[in-house]
Amino acid sequence: MQGKFTVKVQKIGGVKPGDSHSFSVPLVVEPEDEVSIRRGLLYSTVEVISSTSFDPNLVVKVITDTLQNEYFNNPEGTPLQCLEKCVTSIRDRVFTLLSDPKVINVGVIEFNTVISVLWGSVLYVVQYGDGCSYLVREGKIKPINTSSEGNFSVASGVVKDGDIVILGSKGFCEKYSPETLIGASPSVVSGSDAAAVFLKFYAVKTDAASPLDIRDPLYEKIKVRRGNGTEAKRKILAVFAVVLAVLLFISVAYAFRRNRAQVKSESIASVVESGRNALEEADKLLGTDDEKARNILKEGKKALEEAQKKFSSKEIDGLISEANVKLEQVDKIRKIEDRVFYDLKIDDKEGNPSEISVSGSGSAFVVDKDKSKFYRLSFLSSPQVSVVESTQAATPKYLSSVESGVAFVGADAFYAYDSGSNKISKTGGSLPASFGEIKAFGSYLGNLYVVHGGKILKNGTSWVEDQALSDTVSMAIDGSIYVLTKGGSVLKYTSGEKENFNVRGLEGGFKEPVTVYTTADLSNLYVLDRGGKRVAVFGKDGSLKAQYVLSGDSQAWDDLKSLSVSVDEKTILVLSSSKIYKIEL
Known part of the structure; x- marks a missing residue:
């Protein structure tokens, strides 16, 4: 071995x-x-x-x-x-x-x-x-x-x-x-x-010592006194018999221990060899058949962990660590440092930001719906934050990036903030008191889309009817509309028709998805999963590209709320509690 x-x-x-x-x-x-x-x-x-x-x-x-x-x-x-x-x-x-x-x-x-x-x-x-x-x-x-x-x-x-x-x-x-x-x-x-x-x-390679190596020095210590008489000979024989019995016991005990150690060594060698073969087989499949590689790694890791409980071997422990690293490769996990880019409680100790949305190059808006307040954040280098005027509407939510700034839903109407004039105004008409709960909102090419009940409304008119929409938590638009449901499905609608679309490659699915994000300028689809404490990135064909998680203690992402992505697709902004994290892509 x-x-x-x-x-x-x-x-x-x-x-x-x-x-x-x-x-x-x-x-x-x-x-x-x-x-x-x-x-x-x-x-x-x-x-x-x-x-x-x-x-x-x-x-x-x-x-x-x-x-x-x-x-x-x-x-x-x-x-x-x-x-x-x-x-x-x-x-x-x-x-x-x-x-x-x-x-x-x-x-x-x-x-x-x-x-x-x-x-x-x-x-x-x-x-x-x-x-x-x-x-x-x-x-x-x-x-x-x-x-x-x-x-x-x-x-x-x-x-x-x-x-x-x-x-x-x-x-x-x-x-x-x-x-x-x-x-x-x-x-x-x-x-x-x-x-x-x-x-x-x-x-x-080390060989265990032979039992004869133990017996030889003992023989040297046996000294027989020569003499006449039957009694003397009897004593000599008795002593010799005792010594032989002791030597035989030592030899048998040593052989037993050596055999047991050899069996353990051979068992560990067999486990290590099997584990190594599994890792090498999985390594060949990485990038070509990730699902098969994942299954091989999970089965191999389980066998190694069971063997480790029995043998407690440093080599087996090393193979388990290697299996964990390769599983992260299969799952495309990217660990980032727990480094806060900005904490909005610096500006308002009682603040409770709820959403973030990129607007233009290098700036984003953060909304505190409880206080009807907007913050404008510059994120190109060091963070710079300024307070935008009050929204003049209670509980602003569902931010959507538009060319002039950001659109959102108020208590009684749709609103837009123009970053050029620094003004907020109504857009797209009022909401009747009987309208009920809006589950998601988005703006695209001047059109306003909302998910209401089991429907998608375009500028107030029914555009799509689908009972699956009643479970909506978020939506994103790039020409097609992507709807994220509470159960972890991503639904896709194009020109008013539902497509056969699903995201894939995410082991175990989403735990508690809260936001889906993309635009016509972006190549990928981004999903914020509060339960999984991660950002999952998919190609627009639904294939998993990456997962971003915090290294070490992930409690800082216990309260994930919202995410947005820069226009050049080089930066992800993540809002957790009152803190903003900046992920460089």
Whole structure:
């Protein structure tokens, strides 16, 4: 069984002494005590670029100290979680150091790193920013298949005897292609802007000691006194018999223990081999048959978890972590940092915003229906918020982007806000008191559409009748009308006719969908799922493109209310409670 590996390491290129505007460095960080050695060794390349000069050696010390404190002294979490946390801490401390006027003048700072650790036979890799990682197996080289989460890319996989892994800095990746590396010696790599770590893995096979190794020293301690007489011989034989019995017992007990350990070792080896085969089979299906890949991964993970309860193996635990990463790839999950772009309670402690809608380039409107108040938000860089005049209508809701600003439904009529004149006025007539509840509203090419009961009305006239519409929670228009229902269906109507349309690829469906969003300018359909604490993105053919979730504690998205997307489809704005989150696409 190839359960343990030794690693031959070669560090290439890297930092030169003296102040510099940029540097890259290969690092191998070992634990400072025997207790922490079980957490493995850290292999990394780090690159820092600044518009002003700095001391690279000072930065390297900050990096190595942080790795010692944050990784080796933190036993909680999976290897990937620990590495991501370390990289975030390093990035923040390097930025703080290089932004300190006592060190250098504040300038543009770029931070890139690739870092890995070996647990048993599983290698974990985390990349932040630019860089590269390659696997050389059986003479063939290929990039390591990673899953992206914002600025992070992560991967995990089982290494084999003879594998070579290359971790490269941004400069290294730009200078040396995979084809160049496969036939070159690492010694050809040079330059302070090109750093790399080459890792070659060798399987270690250990054999248990023989019971004879235990018996031999005992025999040496047996001393028989020669003498005459039957009694003396009888005593000698008795002692000899006792010793033989003890030796026989030790031998049988040791053989039993050795056999039990061997059975356990062989069982773990069988589980690991089966798990590895399942992961490799699923990996081949990623992107071509995601449903089949998901089923293989779920079945394989279940078998591994059952085996882990019995054997408690680090290798099995590593395969479970790898299965989780690949399941996230299948489900197209993208994790984003829990970073609030703006909190409207800064402007009004009692505020309770209910909806958000992008209008024009780089601005959006947020409405507080309880206070009949609009906020205008600039989101291109740092947030800037201004209060628009009162709506003059109670409980404004169902914002819909229009060319001049935003349209919405008031208590007694339809209204529009003109961002040019900064005025709100009625549009499309009044609503009779007997009209009843409007379930959704949208505007397109000057026409006003509402979902009312089991109908879609266009400018007050019945346009579509469908009992499924009575379950509506939101609608969006791009020429066709998309209606999101409470049960999680997305209905599509074109020219007054219902199409055969459904969204697909979302494991388990929606939990509590609240908003569907698209426009004629956008290529995708966006659904906000409060129960699933996520934003799901679909192509307009209904296929799943991505899911955005918060990394770590997702309680910040417990109260998802609304979302909107910029005209260039590069930014999603998400409203949760009073906070606005900005997702860069």
